[in-house]
Amino acid sequence: MTSPSNTPAAETNVIPIKVIPPTPPAPPASPAGAMIRTLGLVSAICGLIIVGAYQGTYDAVAANKRIATERAVFKVIPAAKSIAEYVAQPGGGIETRVGAGETAMVPGAVKFFAAYDAAGKLAGIAAEGGAKGYADTVRIMFGYSPDCQCVVGIGVVAMRETPGIGDKILTDKEFLANFTALDVKLKGDLAALANEVKAVKHGAKTNPWQIDAIAGATITSRAVGKAINDSAQALLPRLVPNLDQLAGKS
Numbered sequence: 658m659t660s661p662s663n664t665p666a667a668e669t670n671v672i673p674i675k676v677i678p679p680t681p682p683a684p685p686a687s688p689a690g691a692m693i694r695t696l697g698l699v700s701a702i703c704g705l706i707i708v709g710a711y712q713g714t715y716d717a718v719a720a721n722k723r724i725a726t727e728r729a730v731f732k733v734i735p736a737a738k739s740i741a742e743y744v745a746q747p748g749g750g751i752e753t754r755v756g757a758g759e760t761a762m763v764p765g766a767v768k769f770f771a772a773y774d775a776a777g778k779l780a781g782i783a784a785e786g787g788a789k790g791y792a793d794t795v796r797i798m799f800g801y802s803p804d805c806q807c808v809v810g811i812g813v814v815a816m817r818e819t820p821g822i823g824d825k826i827l828t829d830k831e832f833l834a835n836f837t838a839l840d841v842k843l844k845g846d847l848a849a850l851a852n853e854v855k856a857v858k859h860g861a862k863t864n865p866w867q868i869d870a871i872a873g874a875t876i877t878s879r880a881v882g883k884a885i886n887d888s889a890q891a892l893l894p895r896l897v898p899n900l901d902q903l904a905g906k907s
Contacts, residue, residue, distance in 0.1 A: 726798075726814070730770045733800030733810035734781040737772030743903070744768055745895035751902060767892045771903045772800075779803070779903050782896065785814060786888030790880035793817040795826075797884050801841065801893070803900055807865075808839035808854075808885060816877075823877035832871050832878065840865035841889045847897055850890055856882035 731737050742754040747765035754768065762768065769784040782803070787796040796814040801807070811826075811833070818824055826832055842851045852866040856878040862869040870878035 729798040729812040729814055730772060730783040730800075732812045733783050733798050734772040735810070736774045736780040738775045738780075740770045740772050740783070742768065742770055745892050749895055749898075751896060751899045767888070767895070769892055769896065773905075777905055779900075779905065781809065782903075784888050784892050786884035788880040788883035788887065790816060790818050791823055791874075791876040792819065795823075795877060795880040795884060797881055799836070799885050799888070801889070803897070805838055806840070806842040806897075808836050808841055808889075811836045811881065811885070818874075818877050822874050825871050825874050826877055826881055829871050831869065835862075835868045838865065839868070839885070841885070841893065843893055843897055847894055849894060850886070854882055854886035854889065855879070 727740065730740050743751050744754050744762055745751050745767040747763060767784070769782055772780045772783060774780040782801040783798055784801065785796060785798050787794050789795075793816065795816040795818065798812045798814050799808050800810040802809045813827055816823070818826075839854065840852065841854060843849065844851045850866075852864070854866050854868065856868040856870040856875070858875070859870050859872040861867075868878060868882045
């Protein structure tokens with residue numbers, strides 16, 4: 658009989674196996690980045706179109722503006738056959754406008770136009786002025802005669818006043834009569850206007866430097882008065898002492 662073996666039971670070898678969890682799927686790409694890139698591209702394209710359109714039309718716009726300004730000058734000085742652009746400098750004195758048009762001027766300088774008749778004689782001076790009206794700034798051109806030291810005509814450069822009310826400054830005969838000889842004389846020292854130009858209530862005008870306002874359009878009428886006063890106060894003290902420079906055009 659065979660006796661039980663004294664040999665120990667064979668040991669079992671266990672090989673560990675590393676379990677790797679599955680990689681979770683990547684989250685779907687957010688559409689925000691794509692939208693931002695698309696909007697950036699669209700904005701860039703729109704910007705290029707706007708800049709191109711501006712550059713392409715700049716010369717035409719500038720030319721049209723210049724033509725409109727020249728027409729306003731001839732309107733307020735009917736005897737004019739030719740004009741020349743000048744600048745009254747802040748420190749005094751006047752100079753021919755160099756690079757006339759849209760070029761920048763020295764701060765405080767005042768642009769004006771000398772108008773000449775067919776014989777080359779100075780027919781008058783034209784200058785722009787602006788003041789707040791009822792709806793927006795009213796910009797006007799006025800003609801100045803050195804002979805009478807008075808405003809002899811006005812024209813509107815730009816305004817957005819109420820149709821049928823504020824725009825009467827273009828058509829109301831009584832109002833336009835204010836500018837056949839509106840007094841803008843200077844004081845004896847030529848430092849400022851002798852009297853402030855301003856609009857007064859319709860029918861209340863008593864002095865030649867006052868403007869008889871349009872009934873129902875007082876605010877616009879006052880804007881015209883202030884525009885002329887402020888521009889004349891800045892221009893005439895520099896202009897009048899130097900009128901000899903503009904006396905004739907060769």
